[in-house]
Amino acid sequence: MILNLSNNHIDYQFDTDEGISIAIDLNFNQQQPNHFGAEIACKEALSGGGFIGDTKRGGSCNVDSITLVPHCNGTHTETVAHIVHQAVPIGKNLAQSLSVCQVISVTPIIASNTQDSYLPELDNNDVVIDLSCLKSQLQQSQLDNIQALVIRTYPNDSNKKSCIYNDDNQPPFFTHQAMSWLAASGINHLLVDMPSVDKMYDDGQLSNHHIYWSVTPNSRLLNDDSRPERTVTEMVYVEDSVSDGLYCLNLQLPAFELDAAPSRPVLYPLNMVIT
Numbered sequence: 560m561i562l563n564l565s566n567n568h569i570d571y572q573f574d575t576d577e578g579i580s581i582a583i584d585l586n587f588n589q590q591q592p593n594h595f596g597a598e599i600a601c602k603e604a605l606s607g608g609g610f611i612g613d614t615k616r617g618g619s620c621n622v623d624s625i626t627l628v629p630h631c632n633g634t635h636t637e638t639v640a641h642i643v644h645q646a647v648p649i650g651k652n653l654a655q656s657l658s659v660c661q662v663i664s665v666t667p668i669i670a671s672n673t674q675d676s677y678l679p680e681l682d683n684n685d686v687v688i689d690l691s692c693l694k695s696q697l698q699q700s701q702l703d704n705i706q707a708l709v710i711r712t713y714p715n716d717s718n719k720k721s722c723i724y725n726d727d728n729q730p731p732f733f734t735h736q737a738m739s740w741l742a743a744s745g746i747n748h749l750l751v752d753m754p755s756v757d758k759m760y761d762d763g764q765l766s767n768h769h770i771y772w773s774v775t776p777n778s779r780l781l782n783d784d785s786r787p788e789r790t791v792t793e794m795v796y797v798e799d800s801v802s803d804g805l806y807c808l809n810l811q812l813p814a815f816e817l818d819a820a821p822s823r824p825v826l827y828p829l830n831m832v833i834t
Contacts, residue, residue, distance in 0.1 A: 566706075570834070571805075579825065581826060585634075600632040604623060627821070636793075642774060644779050649812055650817075654748070659806075662803050666712070669687075670683055677758065678776075687731055702746070711797040738767040751792070751795065752796055756791060806828055
């Protein structure tokens with residue numbers, strides 16, 4: 560099916576048969592990406608009262624009970640409720656429409672090579688996406704004309720699909736100048752292939768999350784300038800075969816009354832309509 564999409568007086572088309580999922584398949588009880596030392600996502604057959612939800616064990620059907628931590632077990636999308644007291648459920652009105660989305664690729668740098676800052680203070684061996692990294696791949700004019708941004712980091716090894724992030728394997732994160740530039744834009748959906756936009760061990764400040772959602776540092780309350788319509792999607796995986804460029808984003812979210820949930824972002828290559 561060919562669908563039309565208009566954005567800022569520019570008309571596009573995309574083919575629904577060309578969808579590209581950038582979600583990491585979550586293999587329960589098996590290898591999977593993991594953050595912050597959480598238990599892996601697991602499943603087991605429901606049983607009780609003479610019922611066993613496993614056909615291999617004589618049950619009439621398969622019925623699994625699953626246990627997972629959305630923030631830590633694979634691709635997930637989160638709302639501002641991740642950092643504030645107010646409830647902003649992931650399943651309510653946050654991704655009901657299609658979005659014009661830009662995919663870019665950046666190579667994070669060693670913190671000692673940037674003039675940017677972060678709170679708590681950067682260690683020289685931290686690996687960061689600073690403002691210059693973003694501006695080398697994304698122009699302000701492009702940023703002004705999109706509603707979503709996907710950032711792929713290099714190197715882009717397939718081990719991101721099962722990476723265990725820990726003290727010895729800390730992922731890159733954004734500097735405050737980089738995040739402030741994105742936060743000042745009109746994007747509502749930020750998607751990254753790291754487990755967090757903040758440093759893994761940051762004394763619990765989550766300062767970039769606060770910047771992106773315009774929440775006062777260290778506050779747990781929304782204010783008049785906050786951006787509760789925004790989402791952050793973490794731990795996506797963008798194959799090398801996916802070119803940088805413009806796409807239509809279909810951010811598929813379950814109707815969960817939670818601050819975060821497993822998600823399935825799907826990209827459709829956009830073609831400008833010439834009239």
